[in-house]
Amino acid sequence: MTDKSAFSWHGKRVFLTGHTGFKGGWLALWLAKLGAQVRGYALDPATEPNLFTLARVGSVVEDVRGDIRHADTLQAAMSGFAPEAVFHLAAQPLLRLSYEDPVGTYETNVIGTARVLDSVRRTPSVRAVVCVTTDKCYENKEWEWGYRESDPLGGYDPYSSSKACAEIVTAAYRQSYFPIAKLGQPGGHSTAIATARAGNVIGGGDWSTDRLIPDLVRGFLAGEPVRIRRPNAIRPWQHVLEPLHGYILLAQQLLTVKRDEAAQFATAFNFGPWDDDTRPVSWIAEKMRCQWDDGAKWILDPDPGVHEAGYLKLDASRARADLGWTPHLRLESAIEWIVKWTKAWKTGQDMQAFTMKQIEAYESLLRS
Ligand SMILES: NC(=O)c1ccc[n+]([C@@H]2O[C@H](COP(=O)([O-])OP(=O)(O)OC[C@H]3O[C@@H](n4cnc5c(N)ncnc54)[C@H](O)[C@@H]3O)[C@@H](O)[C@H]2O)c1
Secondary structure, eight states: OGGGGGGGOOOOOEEETTTTTTHHHHHHHHHHHHEEEEEEEOOOOOOSSSSHHTTGGGTSSEEEEETTOHHHHHHHHHTTTOOOOEEEEOSSOHHHHHHOOOOHHHIIIIIIIHHHHHHHTTTTTTOOEEEEOOGGGBOOOOEEEOOOTTSBOOOOSHHHHHHHHHHHHHHHHHHOOOOOOOOTSSBBOOOEEEEEEEEEEEOOTOOOOOOHHHHHHHHHHTTTOEEEEETTTTEEEEEEEHHHHHHHHHHHHHOOGGGGGGHHHHSSSEEEGGGGGEEHHHHHHHHHHHHOOTOEEEEOOSSSOOOOBBBOOOOOOHHHIIIOOOOOOOHHHHHHHHHHHHHHHHHTOOHHHHHHHHHHHHHHHHOO
Protein backbone atom coordinates (compact mmCIF):
# COMPACT_ATOMS: atom_id res chain seq x y z
CA MET A 1 0.00 0.00 0.00
CA THR A 2 1.30 3.50 -0.79
CA ASP A 3 2.05 5.99 1.95
CA LYS A 4 -1.28 7.85 2.20
CA SER A 5 0.24 10.89 3.86
CA ALA A 6 2.58 11.43 0.88
CA PHE A 7 -0.26 11.64 -1.65
CA SER A 8 -1.67 15.00 -2.70
CA TRP A 9 -4.81 15.75 -4.72
CA HIS A 10 -3.48 19.22 -5.41
CA GLY A 11 -3.82 19.95 -9.14
CA LYS A 12 -5.10 16.43 -9.94
CA ARG A 13 -7.71 16.46 -12.71
CA VAL A 14 -10.85 14.63 -11.65
CA PHE A 15 -13.95 13.85 -13.73
CA LEU A 16 -16.93 13.32 -11.43
CA THR A 17 -20.33 12.14 -12.66
CA GLY A 18 -23.30 13.02 -10.46
CA HIS A 19 -21.94 16.26 -8.90
CA THR A 20 -25.44 17.81 -8.84
CA GLY A 21 -26.66 15.04 -6.53
CA PHE A 22 -26.34 14.40 -2.80
CA LYS A 23 -23.16 12.29 -2.57
CA GLY A 24 -21.61 13.85 -5.68
CA GLY A 25 -22.13 17.35 -4.24
CA TRP A 26 -20.30 16.46 -1.02
CA LEU A 27 -17.53 14.71 -2.97
CA ALA A 28 -17.12 17.69 -5.32
CA LEU A 29 -16.70 20.04 -2.36
CA TRP A 30 -14.25 17.72 -0.61
CA LEU A 31 -12.10 17.16 -3.70
CA ALA A 32 -12.05 20.89 -4.40
CA LYS A 33 -11.00 21.49 -0.78
CA LEU A 34 -8.15 19.00 -1.30
CA GLY A 35 -6.98 21.09 -4.27
CA ALA A 36 -8.20 18.87 -7.12
CA GLN A 37 -9.37 20.38 -10.38
CA VAL A 38 -12.83 18.87 -10.79
CA ARG A 39 -15.10 18.72 -13.81
CA GLY A 40 -18.59 17.53 -12.87
CA TYR A 41 -20.93 15.92 -15.38
CA ALA A 42 -24.60 15.35 -14.51
CA LEU A 43 -28.21 16.29 -15.14
CA ASP A 44 -29.81 19.31 -13.47
CA PRO A 45 -30.47 18.90 -9.74
CA ALA A 46 -33.55 16.73 -9.33
CA THR A 47 -35.06 18.37 -6.23
CA GLU A 48 -35.79 21.82 -4.88
CA PRO A 49 -34.06 22.62 -2.57
CA ASN A 50 -30.83 20.77 -3.37
CA LEU A 51 -27.25 20.62 -2.08
CA PHE A 52 -25.73 21.71 -5.41
CA THR A 53 -27.46 25.10 -5.31
CA LEU A 54 -27.37 25.69 -1.54
CA ALA A 55 -23.67 24.87 -1.18
CA ARG A 56 -22.79 26.60 -4.49
CA VAL A 57 -20.98 23.49 -5.71
CA GLY A 58 -20.71 25.10 -9.17
CA SER A 59 -18.44 27.80 -7.72
CA VAL A 60 -15.68 25.32 -6.82
CA VAL A 61 -15.91 22.81 -9.68
CA GLU A 62 -16.48 23.07 -13.40
CA ASP A 63 -20.17 22.34 -13.90
CA VAL A 64 -21.07 20.49 -17.10
CA ARG A 65 -24.66 19.38 -17.63
CA GLY A 66 -25.18 16.27 -19.71
CA ASP A 67 -26.61 12.78 -19.79
CA ILE A 68 -24.35 9.75 -19.25
CA ARG A 69 -26.47 7.87 -21.79
CA HIS A 70 -25.39 10.29 -24.55
CA ALA A 71 -22.10 8.93 -25.84
CA ASP A 72 -20.96 11.98 -27.79
CA THR A 73 -21.50 14.65 -25.15
CA LEU A 74 -20.07 12.43 -22.42
CA GLN A 75 -17.04 11.49 -24.51
CA ALA A 76 -16.34 15.13 -25.43
CA ALA A 77 -16.71 16.28 -21.80
CA MET A 78 -14.38 13.58 -20.52
CA SER A 79 -11.64 13.46 -23.12
CA GLY A 80 -11.65 17.26 -23.57
CA PHE A 81 -10.73 17.51 -19.89
CA ALA A 82 -8.05 14.77 -19.88
CA PRO A 83 -8.68 13.64 -16.30
CA GLU A 84 -6.37 11.41 -14.29
CA ALA A 85 -9.18 10.07 -12.09
CA VAL A 86 -12.87 9.37 -12.73
CA PHE A 87 -15.46 8.96 -9.97
CA HIS A 88 -18.70 7.61 -11.42
CA LEU A 89 -21.63 8.38 -9.12
CA ALA A 90 -24.38 9.41 -11.58
CA ALA A 91 -27.31 7.03 -11.34
CA GLN A 92 -31.02 6.61 -10.84
CA PRO A 93 -30.57 5.64 -7.16
CA LEU A 94 -34.14 5.37 -5.85
CA LEU A 95 -35.57 1.93 -5.23
CA ARG A 96 -39.26 2.86 -5.43
CA LEU A 97 -38.76 4.98 -8.55
CA SER A 98 -37.06 1.96 -10.12
CA TYR A 99 -40.35 0.05 -9.82
CA GLU A 100 -42.12 2.88 -11.70
CA ASP A 101 -39.42 3.26 -14.34
CA PRO A 102 -37.42 0.03 -14.58
CA VAL A 103 -36.22 0.58 -18.15
CA GLY A 104 -35.08 4.15 -17.43
CA THR A 105 -33.27 2.84 -14.34
CA TYR A 106 -31.46 0.13 -16.35
CA GLU A 107 -30.63 2.63 -19.10
CA THR A 108 -28.99 5.03 -16.66
CA ASN A 109 -27.39 2.57 -14.27
CA VAL A 110 -26.26 -0.13 -16.70
CA ILE A 111 -25.92 1.47 -20.16
CA GLY A 112 -24.83 4.73 -18.50
CA THR A 113 -22.03 2.88 -16.69
CA ALA A 114 -20.98 1.21 -19.96
CA ARG A 115 -20.94 4.65 -21.63
CA VAL A 116 -18.74 6.07 -18.87
CA LEU A 117 -16.30 3.16 -19.15
CA ASP A 118 -16.34 3.40 -22.93
CA SER A 119 -15.41 7.08 -22.66
CA VAL A 120 -12.58 6.06 -20.31
CA ARG A 121 -11.44 3.63 -23.02
CA ARG A 122 -11.04 6.60 -25.38
CA THR A 123 -9.39 8.90 -22.80
CA PRO A 124 -5.80 7.74 -22.31
CA SER A 125 -5.07 10.22 -19.51
CA VAL A 126 -7.32 8.26 -17.08
CA ARG A 127 -5.34 6.19 -14.56
CA ALA A 128 -7.98 5.52 -11.89
CA VAL A 129 -11.72 4.84 -12.05
CA VAL A 130 -14.02 4.34 -9.06
CA CYS A 131 -17.50 3.15 -10.06
CA VAL A 132 -19.99 3.57 -7.25
CA THR A 133 -22.61 0.86 -6.90
CA THR A 134 -24.31 -0.14 -3.63
CA ASP A 135 -24.75 -2.64 -0.78
CA LYS A 136 -27.95 -3.72 -2.56
CA CYS A 137 -25.99 -5.33 -5.41
CA TYR A 138 -25.74 -8.61 -3.43
CA GLU A 139 -28.21 -11.44 -3.67
CA ASN A 140 -29.97 -10.79 -0.37
CA LYS A 141 -30.31 -13.90 1.78
CA GLU A 142 -31.82 -12.08 4.78
CA TRP A 143 -29.04 -13.48 6.95
CA GLU A 144 -27.43 -11.64 9.84
CA TRP A 145 -23.85 -11.76 8.49
CA GLY A 146 -22.33 -8.95 6.52
CA TYR A 147 -22.01 -9.49 2.75
CA ARG A 148 -18.46 -9.87 1.48
CA GLU A 149 -17.16 -8.73 -1.89
CA SER A 150 -16.95 -12.38 -2.97
CA ASP A 151 -20.66 -13.09 -2.26
CA PRO A 152 -22.96 -13.59 -5.26
CA LEU A 153 -24.42 -10.52 -6.90
CA GLY A 154 -28.19 -10.29 -7.34
CA GLY A 155 -31.01 -7.85 -6.71
CA TYR A 156 -34.73 -8.45 -6.28
CA ASP A 157 -35.90 -5.09 -7.64
CA PRO A 158 -34.90 -3.09 -10.73
CA TYR A 159 -32.64 -0.68 -8.80
CA SER A 160 -30.67 -3.35 -6.93
CA SER A 161 -30.30 -5.58 -9.98
CA SER A 162 -29.27 -2.61 -12.16
CA LYS A 163 -26.42 -1.96 -9.73
CA ALA A 164 -25.43 -5.64 -9.76
CA CYS A 165 -25.40 -5.32 -13.58
CA ALA A 166 -23.21 -2.20 -13.27
CA GLU A 167 -20.76 -4.33 -11.26
CA ILE A 168 -20.74 -6.99 -13.99
CA VAL A 169 -20.31 -4.39 -16.75
CA THR A 170 -17.38 -2.83 -14.86
CA ALA A 171 -15.70 -6.21 -14.33
CA ALA A 172 -16.15 -7.01 -18.04
CA TYR A 173 -14.58 -3.69 -19.10
CA ARG A 174 -11.70 -4.27 -16.71
CA GLN A 175 -11.05 -7.79 -18.03
CA SER A 176 -11.57 -6.93 -21.71
CA TYR A 177 -9.90 -3.55 -22.06
CA PHE A 178 -7.90 -2.88 -18.88
CA PRO A 179 -6.57 -6.28 -17.77
CA ILE A 180 -4.48 -6.07 -14.64
CA ALA A 181 -1.67 -8.11 -16.22
CA LYS A 182 -1.17 -5.37 -18.84
CA LEU A 183 -1.29 -2.41 -16.46
CA GLY A 184 1.80 -0.29 -16.93
CA GLN A 185 3.29 -2.74 -19.49
CA PRO A 186 4.75 -1.72 -22.87
CA GLY A 187 1.83 -1.89 -25.31
CA GLY A 188 -0.55 -2.25 -22.36
CA HIS A 189 -2.64 0.40 -20.63
CA SER A 190 -2.45 2.62 -17.56
CA THR A 191 -5.98 2.49 -16.13
CA ALA A 192 -6.95 0.72 -12.90
CA ILE A 193 -10.69 0.29 -12.27
CA ALA A 194 -12.48 -0.50 -8.99
CA THR A 195 -16.05 -0.56 -7.72
CA ALA A 196 -17.29 0.71 -4.37
CA ARG A 197 -20.30 -0.64 -2.47
CA ALA A 198 -21.49 1.56 0.38
CA GLY A 199 -24.40 1.26 2.78
CA ASN A 200 -27.40 3.51 3.35
CA VAL A 201 -25.86 6.93 3.19
CA ILE A 202 -27.20 9.83 5.22
CA GLY A 203 -26.16 13.45 5.63
CA GLY A 204 -27.25 17.06 5.31
CA GLY A 205 -28.51 18.19 1.93
CA ASP A 206 -30.42 15.11 0.74
CA TRP A 207 -33.97 15.86 -0.43
CA SER A 208 -34.61 12.72 -2.46
CA THR A 209 -38.10 11.28 -2.38
CA ASP A 210 -38.84 8.08 -0.47
CA ARG A 211 -35.66 8.09 1.60
CA LEU A 212 -35.85 7.95 5.36
CA ILE A 213 -33.86 11.05 6.38
CA PRO A 214 -35.31 13.39 3.71
CA ASP A 215 -38.83 12.16 4.60
CA LEU A 216 -38.20 12.87 8.28
CA VAL A 217 -36.71 16.31 7.56
CA ARG A 218 -39.62 17.29 5.30
CA GLY A 219 -42.20 16.15 7.87
CA PHE A 220 -40.46 17.75 10.86
CA LEU A 221 -40.11 21.06 8.99
CA ALA A 222 -43.78 20.99 8.03
CA GLY A 223 -44.73 20.15 11.64
CA GLU A 224 -46.50 17.00 10.45
CA PRO A 225 -46.10 13.45 11.80
CA VAL A 226 -43.90 11.43 9.44
CA ARG A 227 -45.27 8.08 8.26
CA ILE A 228 -42.61 5.38 8.57
CA ARG A 229 -42.80 2.15 6.57
CA ARG A 230 -40.90 -0.97 7.61
CA PRO A 231 -39.66 0.28 11.01
CA ASN A 232 -37.91 -3.04 11.65
CA ALA A 233 -35.87 -3.09 8.44
CA ILE A 234 -32.18 -3.15 9.33
CA ARG A 235 -29.67 -1.20 7.24
CA PRO A 236 -25.96 -0.32 7.34
CA TRP A 237 -26.40 3.45 7.88
CA GLN A 238 -23.42 5.77 7.54
CA HIS A 239 -22.70 9.47 7.20
CA VAL A 240 -21.97 10.45 3.60
CA LEU A 241 -18.38 11.42 4.45
CA GLU A 242 -17.56 7.84 5.49
CA PRO A 243 -17.92 6.15 2.07
CA LEU A 244 -16.57 9.27 0.32
CA HIS A 245 -13.40 8.90 2.38
CA GLY A 246 -13.27 5.30 1.16
CA TYR A 247 -13.74 6.33 -2.50
CA ILE A 248 -10.94 8.91 -2.16
CA LEU A 249 -8.55 6.41 -0.53
CA LEU A 250 -9.38 3.84 -3.18
CA ALA A 251 -8.70 6.30 -6.03
CA GLN A 252 -5.39 7.28 -4.38
CA GLN A 253 -4.34 3.64 -4.37
CA LEU A 254 -5.39 3.17 -8.00
CA LEU A 255 -3.43 6.27 -9.02
CA THR A 256 -0.26 5.09 -7.34
CA VAL A 257 -0.47 1.32 -7.38
CA LYS A 258 2.45 -0.77 -8.61
CA ARG A 259 1.67 -3.42 -11.19
CA ASP A 260 2.30 -6.34 -8.83
CA GLU A 261 -0.18 -4.90 -6.30
CA ALA A 262 -2.87 -3.86 -8.79
CA ALA A 263 -5.07 -6.92 -8.38
CA GLN A 264 -5.50 -6.02 -4.72
CA PHE A 265 -7.03 -2.61 -5.52
CA ALA A 266 -8.56 -2.85 -9.02
CA THR A 267 -11.48 -4.82 -7.64
CA ALA A 268 -14.63 -4.35 -5.51
CA PHE A 269 -14.64 -2.80 -2.02
CA ASN A 270 -17.38 -2.63 0.62
CA PHE A 271 -17.55 0.48 2.79
CA GLY A 272 -19.92 -0.27 5.65
CA PRO A 273 -20.36 1.01 9.21
CA TRP A 274 -19.40 -0.62 12.48
CA ASP A 275 -21.61 -3.59 13.28
CA ASP A 276 -23.52 -1.83 16.02
CA ASP A 277 -24.37 1.06 13.68
CA THR A 278 -26.35 -1.33 11.51
CA ARG A 279 -29.74 -0.36 12.96
CA PRO A 280 -33.46 -0.61 12.34
CA VAL A 281 -35.32 2.23 10.63
CA SER A 282 -37.25 2.96 13.86
CA TRP A 283 -33.98 3.58 15.76
CA ILE A 284 -32.96 6.27 13.24
CA ALA A 285 -36.43 7.85 13.25
CA GLU A 286 -36.45 7.99 17.04
CA LYS A 287 -32.94 9.50 17.30
CA MET A 288 -33.82 12.10 14.66
CA ARG A 289 -37.04 12.94 16.51
CA CYS A 290 -35.23 13.40 19.86
CA GLN A 291 -32.43 15.50 18.39
CA TRP A 292 -34.80 17.64 16.33
CA ASP A 293 -37.09 18.38 19.29
CA ASP A 294 -39.67 21.09 18.34
CA GLY A 295 -42.51 18.57 18.79
CA ALA A 296 -41.32 16.34 15.91
CA LYS A 297 -43.31 13.09 15.54
CA TRP A 298 -43.30 9.93 13.48
CA ILE A 299 -46.04 7.32 13.15
CA LEU A 300 -46.20 3.83 11.77
CA ASP A 301 -47.38 3.43 8.17
CA PRO A 302 -49.09 0.01 8.04
CA ASP A 303 -48.55 -0.17 4.26
CA PRO A 304 -45.07 -1.70 3.75
CA GLY A 305 -45.02 -0.57 0.07
CA VAL A 306 -42.92 -2.40 -2.49
CA HIS A 307 -40.58 -5.29 -1.63
CA GLU A 308 -37.44 -4.25 0.21
CA ALA A 309 -34.80 -6.32 1.98
CA GLY A 310 -35.48 -6.77 5.69
CA TYR A 311 -31.88 -7.26 6.80
CA LEU A 312 -28.77 -5.90 5.14
CA LYS A 313 -25.27 -5.68 6.52
CA LEU A 314 -21.87 -5.12 4.87
CA ASP A 315 -18.52 -6.65 5.78
CA ALA A 316 -15.85 -3.98 5.26
CA SER A 317 -12.86 -6.11 6.32
CA ARG A 318 -11.19 -5.78 2.91
CA ALA A 319 -11.34 -1.95 3.00
CA ARG A 320 -9.88 -2.03 6.51
CA ALA A 321 -7.06 -4.41 5.63
CA ASP A 322 -6.11 -3.12 2.17
CA LEU A 323 -6.95 0.59 2.30
CA GLY A 324 -6.62 1.27 6.02
CA TRP A 325 -10.21 2.59 5.88
CA THR A 326 -12.43 2.52 8.97
CA PRO A 327 -15.58 4.38 9.95
CA HIS A 328 -14.88 7.45 12.10
CA LEU A 329 -18.30 8.95 12.82
CA ARG A 330 -20.72 7.03 15.02
CA LEU A 331 -24.32 6.90 13.81
CA GLU A 332 -25.65 8.98 16.68
CA SER A 333 -23.15 11.77 15.83
CA ALA A 334 -24.04 11.47 12.13
CA ILE A 335 -27.68 12.17 13.02
CA GLU A 336 -26.60 15.14 15.13
CA TRP A 337 -24.60 16.48 12.12
CA ILE A 338 -27.68 16.17 9.88
CA VAL A 339 -29.91 18.04 12.34
CA LYS A 340 -27.27 20.78 12.70
CA TRP A 341 -26.85 21.03 8.91
CA THR A 342 -30.60 21.32 8.34
CA LYS A 343 -31.09 23.89 11.10
CA ALA A 344 -28.14 25.93 9.76
CA TRP A 345 -29.88 26.01 6.37
CA LYS A 346 -33.20 26.99 7.96
CA THR A 347 -31.54 29.88 9.79
CA GLY A 348 -30.01 31.22 6.57
CA GLN A 349 -26.35 30.30 7.11
CA ASP A 350 -23.84 30.09 4.26
CA MET A 351 -24.25 26.40 3.38
CA GLN A 352 -21.03 26.12 1.41
CA ALA A 353 -19.10 27.32 4.46
CA PHE A 354 -21.18 25.09 6.77
CA THR A 355 -20.70 21.99 4.61
CA MET A 356 -16.96 22.68 4.38
CA LYS A 357 -16.89 23.02 8.18
CA GLN A 358 -18.40 19.55 8.54
CA ILE A 359 -15.82 18.20 6.07
CA GLU A 360 -13.07 19.85 8.15
CA ALA A 361 -14.52 18.35 11.35
CA TYR A 362 -14.50 14.93 9.69
CA GLU A 363 -10.89 15.44 8.54
CA SER A 364 -9.88 16.14 12.12
CA LEU A 365 -11.57 12.89 13.19
CA LEU A 366 -9.42 11.13 10.58
CA ARG A 367 -6.29 12.68 12.07
CA SER A 368 -7.21 11.89 15.67
N1 LIG B 1 -27.65 7.63 -1.08
C1 LIG B 1 -27.45 6.36 -0.73
O1 LIG B 1 -27.89 5.89 0.33
C2 LIG B 1 -26.63 5.46 -1.61
C3 LIG B 1 -26.23 4.23 -1.08
C4 LIG B 1 -25.43 3.37 -1.86
C5 LIG B 1 -25.07 3.78 -3.13
N2 LIG B 1 -25.50 4.97 -3.65
C6 LIG B 1 -25.04 5.33 -4.99
O2 LIG B 1 -24.32 6.56 -4.90
C7 LIG B 1 -24.51 7.31 -6.09
C8 LIG B 1 -25.00 8.70 -5.77
O3 LIG B 1 -26.25 8.60 -5.09
P1 LIG B 1 -27.00 9.87 -4.50
O4 LIG B 1 -27.70 9.43 -3.30
O5 LIG B 1 -26.06 11.01 -4.40
O6 LIG B 1 -28.07 10.16 -5.67
P2 LIG B 1 -28.69 11.54 -6.18
O7 LIG B 1 -30.00 11.18 -6.80
O8 LIG B 1 -28.67 12.56 -5.12
O9 LIG B 1 -27.68 11.97 -7.33
C9 LIG B 1 -27.65 11.30 -8.56
C10 LIG B 1 -26.78 12.10 -9.52
O10 LIG B 1 -26.76 11.38 -10.76
C11 LIG B 1 -27.10 12.28 -11.81
N3 LIG B 1 -27.77 11.55 -12.88
C12 LIG B 1 -28.87 10.76 -12.81
N4 LIG B 1 -29.17 10.28 -14.02
C13 LIG B 1 -28.23 10.78 -14.88
C14 LIG B 1 -28.00 10.66 -16.27
N5 LIG B 1 -28.78 9.91 -17.04
N6 LIG B 1 -26.96 11.34 -16.81
C15 LIG B 1 -26.15 12.11 -16.03
N7 LIG B 1 -26.32 12.26 -14.72
C16 LIG B 1 -27.35 11.60 -14.15
C17 LIG B 1 -28.02 13.30 -11.18
O11 LIG B 1 -28.07 14.48 -11.98
C18 LIG B 1 -27.31 13.49 -9.84
O12 LIG B 1 -26.23 14.38 -10.02
C19 LIG B 1 -25.44 6.49 -6.97
O13 LIG B 1 -24.67 5.72 -7.87
C20 LIG B 1 -26.16 5.59 -5.97
O14 LIG B 1 -26.64 4.42 -6.58
C21 LIG B 1 -26.26 5.81 -2.90
